[in-house]
Amino acid sequence: MKYEAITIKDIAKDLGLSTSTVSRALRGSYEISAETRKLVLEYAEKLNYRPNPIALSLKEKRSRSIGIVVCEIANNFFSQVINGIESVAYKKGYYVIISQSHESFEREVANTQYLASRSVDGLLISLSTETTDLSHLNKLHDKGLPIVFFDRITEEMSTHKVIANNFNGAYQATEHLIREGFRRIAHLTISPHLSITKERLAGYKAALADHHLPYDESLVQYCKYGGLIDAETMEAVDNLLALKEKPDALVAASDKLSTGCLAALARRKVRVPEEMAIVGFTNSLLTDIFHPALTSVRQPAFEMGQVAMEMLIDLIESKHPITKFETRVLNTELSVRSSSLKV
Amino acid sequence: MKYEAITIKDIAKDLGLSTSTVSRALRGSYEISAETRKLVLEYAEKLNYRPNPIALSLKEKRSRSIGIVVCEIANNFFSQVINGIESVAYKKGYYVIISQSHESFEREVANTQYLASRSVDGLLISLSTETTDLSHLNKLHDKGLPIVFFDRITEEMSTHKVIANNFNGAYQATEHLIREGFRRIAHLTISPHLSITKERLAGYKAALADHHLPYDESLVQYCKYGGLIDAETMEAVDNLLALKEKPDALVAASDKLSTGCLAALARRKVRVPEEMAIVGFTNSLLTDIFHPALTSVRQPAFEMGQVAMEMLIDLIESKHPITKFETRVLNTELSVRSSSLKV
DNA sequence: ATGAAAGCGCTAACAT
């Protein structure tokens, strides 16, 4: 009942050669006569021989495949990053295995372990909101597994990292709202310990400070699951609406939070931007057809994927252990649409 | 520089046992004394021993992993299907490997071959728009690799399949528009040879016929890449707008086509639904915040994933070769919103 | 109840 592939042994037997000769001929070793090589290659071609990557992995402890761990693929930002990763991987002959943590620490651990045990040559990871303990990654990293972090990174590990300029992105978003004349600007964000949360919060605070606006903690709402759970976003928005001094504008820190709060405000019949202006971190391609058109901070997601994959290949293919690591910061882009315009 | 995992050999050496004893103890063979078993299990636990799935795959020619091939993951429908697949896989102890064809036949072939050579125990696939030749799948299937098709299926292979009731979905969408009073209803759809295209087109035609409306070929626009390429959707919409007798309504046959034509119409300053009403096949969760709110035919994507995975596990775990195959048809759901209402 | 050894597909060190 199972796929029986052609093996090197089959070829060897049929041709009356040894497996090692066949193996060498196949990989073009110079010690094989042109004649034999041609014979083997043609016969292999005829039989549509494909080397068994499992056997190769077992032998070589490498697989020319890399693992990706993200929280969700049903997310514009992450699916664009993945496409960037794939574009480089494909060119360089690496296969990509995608897995989702669904923002669960447990799933993240299970996925990384599985990928490692499957001999991936490296790991590209954006941490789940639940993750604070990094021992699962540290262990693998200490044992030599190349890891590159993107987007949701950690200070606790020395390796290559790629992020968007989250500070600037949030700063620009906030400043834009201030310049439009909004004064009580809320910030809807993710789990407080995530790197992106901290960076974006800092940008938001800095813009307020630079424009002499007070920082009011009650205007910052944390959504542990970053928009994955509708009720959570709804509650955060309700909290803001319940304040004695309601905010007049809002910076949403993620893709799902942006659309989620747009939906939540619609359900609460709050007009955007009249009663609440919005700028959202989002990579949605649909910002123009939202109601209202959504002002966005776009992250260079595809590029982030490309850079991350290139960095990972650097680590994987480097002859010498690398000790000097780099954190690349890519610029975000603010696109102003009607959701953030003073009327 | 590579992850060196604990092996059965390490345990055997440390404990002064043979590898076979350790192996048997680990898998709870009854021929091992309770004492030895306990010793081994505890020691393995202490060392955090994990069996090497690569070695297992090589030996057993199975991997407890399954492969998914979809055109794109950056797509509400497919990412929801994948989540459905994962939910069942996780429960049943299967690992899921996701790959994208990007609507390219070549990539689809490469992906299926790679997955097969990686000893996946089965394949879940939704065909690319380019695919007409099925020999890559037929070969694998003939050699015993279990395959389940979902969404974009083929008549040419006998195996389990899951689809939405595309005929009904399109019928209901079209009929709804007719009942609202629209008379020239266009159909924006994907590649003509895809199963879903045929089924939806048939539903559209049937609704027209049942309501004594003429079928006009010029009202059907095919987008080979199903919305993947913006320019293509734009052109199709322009074609419709250029007709001497413009349509007053439109049924879009996919997720990306629905949002794509909403965007295209906005760019052409065509008001929806006043000048053109729309019903779209979409699983977007954002239909309410589109402008205007988008009437949708929703497919039970998560459920489709669950059913597909259950069917695949049936095939994989069946003791006897299965010869009686099933095509499950799941109901769609029409949700009326403002984009399709006569004003 | 336990061990020795073969074998899954492949590569590479070591013969010849």
Add this chain to the structure above:
DNA sequence: ATGTTAGCGCTTTCAT
């Protein structure tokens, strides 16, 4: 230039 053999981690038959 080609063959023999060991070994990657594991299971499993065959001995004991």
